[in-house]
Amino acid sequence: MQSINSYITEHKQRFLDELIELLKIPSISADSAYKSDVLKTADTIKTSLEKAGCDHVEICETEGYPIVYGEKIIDKNLPTILVYGHYDVQPPDPLDLWNSPPFEPVIQKTELHPEGAIFARGACDDKGQMYMHVKAMEYMTSNNELPCNVKFMIEGEEEVGSVNLAKFVASNREKLANDVILISDTGMIAKDVPSITTGLRGLSYVEVEVTGPNRDLHSGLYGGAVANPINVLTKMIASLHDENNHITIPGFYDKVENLSDAERAEMAKAPFSLDAYKKSLDIDAVYGEAGYSTNERNSIRPTLDVNGIWGGYTGEGAKTVIASKAYAKISMRLVPNQDWEDITQLFKSHFESIAPNGVKVKVTPHHGGQGYVTPIDSVGYKAASKAYEQTFGKTPIPQRSGGSIPIVSLFEQELKSKTILMGFGLDSDAIHSPNEHFGVWNYLKGIETIPWFYKYFTELKS
Amino acid sequence: MQSINSYITEHKQRFLDELIELLKIPSISADSAYKSDVLKTADTIKTSLEKAGCDHVEICETEGYPIVYGEKIIDKNLPTILVYGHYDVQPPDPLDLWNSPPFEPVIQKTELHPEGAIFARGACDDKGQMYMHVKAMEYMTSNNELPCNVKFMIEGEEEVGSVNLAKFVASNREKLANDVILISDTGMIAKDVPSITTGLRGLSYVEVEVTGPNRDLHSGLYGGAVANPINVLTKMIASLHDENNHITIPGFYDKVENLSDAERAEMAKAPFSLDAYKKSLDIDAVYGEAGYSTNERNSIRPTLDVNGIWGGYTGEGAKTVIASKAYAKISMRLVPNQDWEDITQLFKSHFESIAPNGVKVKVTPHHGGQGYVTPIDSVGYKAASKAYEQTFGKTPIPQRSGGSIPIVSLFEQELKSKTILMGFGLDSDAIHSPNEHFGVWNYLKGIETIPWFYKYFTELKS
Secondary structure, three states: OOOHHHHHHHHHHHHHHHHHHHHOOOOEOOOHHHHHHHHHHHHHHHHHHHHOOOOEEEEEOOOOOOEEEEEEOOOOOOOEEEEEEEOOEOOOOOHHHOOOOOOOOEEEOOOOOOOOEEEOOOOOOOHHHHHHHHHHHHHHHHOOOOOOEEEEEEEOOHHHOOHHHHHHHHOOHHHHOOOEEEEOOOEOOEOOEOEEEEEEOEEEEEEEEEEOOOOOEEHHHHOOOOOOHHHHHHHHHHOOEOOOOOEOOOOOOOOOOOOOHHHHHHHHOOOOOHHHHHHHHOOOOOOOOOOOOHHHHOOOOOEEEEEEEEEEOOOOOOOOEEOOEEEEEEEEEEOOOOOHHHHHHHHHHHHHHOOOOOOEEEEEEEEEEOOEEOOOOOHHHHHHHHHHHHHHOOOOEEEEOOOOOOHHHHHHHHHOOOEEEOOOEOHHHOOOOOOOEEEHHHHHHHHHHHHHHHHHHHHHHO | OOOHHHHHHHHHHHHHHHHHHHHOOOOEOOOHHHHHHHHHHHHHHHHHHHHOOOOEEEEEOOOOOOEEEEEEOOOOOOOEEEEEEEOOEOOOOOHHHOOOOOOOOEEEOOOOOOOOEEEOOOOOOOHHHHHHHHHHHHHHHHOOOOOOEEEEEEEOOHHHOOHHHHHHHHOOHHHHOOOEEEEOOOEOOEOOEOEEEEEEOEEEEEEEEEEOOOOOEEHHHHOOOOOOHHHHHHHHHHOOEOOOOOEOOOOOOOOOOOOOHHHHHHHHOOOOOHHHHHHHHOOOOOOOOOOOOHHHHOOOOOEEEEEEEEEEOOOOOOOOEEOOEEEEEEEEEEOOOOOHHHHHHHHHHHHHHOOOOOOEEEEEEEEEEOOEEOOOOOHHHHHHHHHHHHHHOOOOEEEEOOOOOOHHHHHHHHHOOOEEEOOOEOHHHOOOOOOOEEEHHHHHHHHHHHHHHHHHHHHHHO
16 A cells, blocks of 8 residues: 555646646635636536545535535544635735736745745635645545545635635534544644644624715815815724724723733744844834734734725826725734624724714624634644654644634534644745745645544544 | 807807817826827817917927917007916716716706706816817907907816926917916806905825835734734824824925915805805815814815825725735825925925834825915906906905916916916816816806906006
């Protein structure tokens, strides 16, 4: 029977080619113009799961994009692993900052990836990391190495809030019953520093609209005499942080989990170079909440960021206009114990309350999700740790991620099982950014490591 | 010999048809995509001046769009009137707020215009008001009623700063020599309240760019740890006004002309209904600099307004991104004695100085112009006043406008003559806004009034 390593060596080129084909489909869930592409991607995933050896694969329709479900049950008495991933991707704009078209994948060598990296939207988040599991499954089934039962649940709305997945999970508890949930949609500290994500931030995403006069006005005839919605919006947004960059929304911090000095000291041990961080972003200084380190600011502390803003004349040249409306998209990253729906309501009430006379304000919640923390003494964590030791030759570091996978806390609530986040991406992969990429080495290392998790989890469970 | 009134009655339909044809050409000077349309408009103006009886008409090339010049010199010993206007228009967006396409003119009745109003971009600003002079000229030449010499100078870059006109004027003092400059590019208080604009605000228009990280970032992985250019831009813009809506740029008010209580009392006599003003804009309150009335805020006081802002994801749905860059277009309306180039420099220095660590700021001046005030005891003002008395049956009220015609102060400087601003538009004409229109009554009233100005100016000069 062939080892995973020799199997990868033999099939490496095909593993890359298959991923590249998958990356060519622009499955942008946020933009309805790509609906047919998103649906086409679901079909492609279905076929790939069948080829990988799943006995029963189906496209589960929802009110939005479908969920691809597949399973292979070898013995009801053996443990069951539920693999979650998503086949939708972030919008690729701004397009002009990509060095190659986002949906025409290319493999390029980089300083960090001398073996080459696949450049394309979704290369890492999450098509590449999701597909590692499909290929690991293929290895296990074709080499009679599958030690337990497995279920796949691959959705197409992760980048827009997983609203329909939540409904699907709540109404399919039996079908999805499992002993552990395995996800690769996070990163690791460095290629030589494996890590397991033990925490995720929650999210509340809202859109705000400020309306002043009922029509665009001439800034000469009306300038200075009526509320300019853009000026007002900037004042309102600016007021959401104080001089220490604390968020000023009343009640915002009430439920925030405060880590002990010991826990913060433990976190501070993770290798981190502020100089390298600043250099990689070409910034002369970091910026954030007073009293916290960079790694704390982007993991254990909640934040409020404007993700988009627009209003008035944004074309070439000049137009002396006072716009009737101004808009912003604002997201808040939340930490464990902050309820995203409570926070959304707090934001809405506060933002509406600070609107000056002369404008009307509308706050529209987009979506959100709860934060999540997982213990490091669970069977799943131990199995993952042993798998990394096997393939990296060192024990992985537990780390909190600043990102959000809204569905994870819901999994625990509905399915009563823990999620293990085995991420193989790097911060430098530029997910959600132009030139997103995923190292060929990382992709193959993921495929190599996953079967070991299956092995150790099954052993530790027995 | 036919009277102006009977001439208008006889040719009314043709006057409207000709203007409508002119309005069909999208001469948007701010957008280079419309270059051929802007040039076509210049040719149309040339032809119309020839038909109106000018002896010598030429297209004067510049580094930008051409200036159409035409003249009729009947006697070197008689006074000369220089008519200025512009054939370019503002961009029409937002297009979705127009009730009919901006370049497909339609005549519709409105509450204020029971005789109908022409709806189209440029209907009032300034194709309609400029064309009144062409038709008045046609009447005078075809009825042997032209009492003095006349020169026309119609440019195509007023909406983008008249940069090349300034050079043209400075290098053609002889050609443009005149006794008074006549412009219709302003408004009047109401159809039954004729007014003459005696002041204009200056303008400084800049574009700002804030750059944070060298690429768009995932707001989960980086949120809270790096300066978000949009959050920073909102803070910087918000700080430009204090709690009394005074502008905080050091030195900004140093040269601002302060009107005496008597002058302010005189201004306050102009008929104005705050309720009607709020109702027409559908706002529950006005907004502006503490200590000044609405009419003062938009005429004798300088202002700072954001005309456009953009950054990050502005498409459909949600994208959790921290943008690399954020932008805004900002214009300042200036009052007499404030030098626009000084103010532009003050803005640039201040805005760059308030940038926090972690971002880079770039300020690009677009264009600008000086404010202007004209005395009410000049021959030109008296002639205009008598002309309005003749056709409106009442004495016009002198009023300061909040708008800017940057070129006016330059005319006085280069050509040593005063400008008379005879405007026939109304604030409700929505210039620079969707559904710009110009009352048929106003259009014809302008054509009727202009020849009387020629008559009285020539008499008073002799």
